[in-house]
Amino acid sequence: MRDEKKAVCLMCGKPTSRPERGRPPVYCSRSCQARAYRRRKQRLPAPGVPVEPPEARPTDVRARQRRRIAEAVWRIAAERGLDAASMRTIAAEARVSLRVVQYHFDSKHALMVEALRLLHEENERLARARIPVGMADPRGLLRSLLDEFLPLDDQRAFALRVFAAYYARSLTDPALAAVFLAAEQPLERLVADIIGAGEAAGGAAPGLDRNHEADLLVAGATGLGLDVVHGRRSLAEVRAVLDYHVERILPGA
Structure with missing residues (x-):
């Protein structure tokens, strides 16, 4: 005799369609099936430990690009002097387009100042690790x-x-x-x-x-x-x- 119990998706709780033959599906869609697979790949929390939502990963692409451009300024300054550090030369050294450099820095002077500030920060960080x-x-x-x-x-x-x-x-x-x-x-x-x-x-x-x-x-x-x-x-x-x-x-x- 056919079981009339209503089948629902194990992920979202929505009803699933019952086939005429065979076992009923446990997920309502491929999307829910993929979500279930990803969840199984994650480490399960210990019993009784509340599950906290994962923190949003900060978007640091902008900071990495600015640092990359600043490091290009450092290399040019150390090898050829700041007179050789045009915006186009800096872009080539950083291996980014000139438009990317101009997007991050309104002017060459602003870039020079920011590169100097970042170098000060880097030196201070390393010095603190070395000095008792x-x-x-x-x-x-x-x-x-x-x-x-x-x-x-x-x-x-x-x-x-x-x-x-x-x-x-x-x-x-x-x-x-x-x-x-x-x-x-x-x-x-x-x-x-x-x-x-x-x-x-x-x-x-x-x-x-x-x-x-x-x-x-x-x-x-x-x-x-x-x-x-x-x-x-x-x-x-x-x-x-x-x-x-x-x-x-x-x-x-």
Whole structure:
């Protein structure tokens, strides 16, 4: 005797048509069948654990493209200087169309500024991973910080070349200089704070002006790092000079 019980789709609950012969279908459509297959492929939650809807994946295509274009600016700046960085040249280096570059950046100046900002962010991220946290050892912390100005690896050497290109361009571009040579001096303040921690611990030389010493160390490390890039000095010579000044400022730290 035929079972008159109504058959419904296991996915959406809609009625399914009963064939004259054979077993009734368990899904009302191929779409529901595909959804069921995908669900079986997913890991089932533990019993009693509420099922949360999956978070929407952020759309980061725009950010990746902007980063790709900025990296093209870095390579051109390091190898040929910013004077060679036309919008068309940047597009070719990034392997995107000129229209894509113009879509993301209204002007070449806006692109230059954004590329510099992203490079600062990248350097800060890498430096934070390399520099020990805390002021327990002011002298060791100061040495680690000054190392970030030196071309100790390919990444830092590359960044120094890019910054040198930006500095040269800023001499004739007041708008870019306003961004590149900002009034704030966070590195100098950080170095002054480290020297201050050494003073508080009784390990600093007497009669220091921590701000003047910080200005000298940052400017000196920057210039010495570029000397190494140019091949004018060796890395060992430069580190010996910086160690001398760190030892002079924090002899007992």
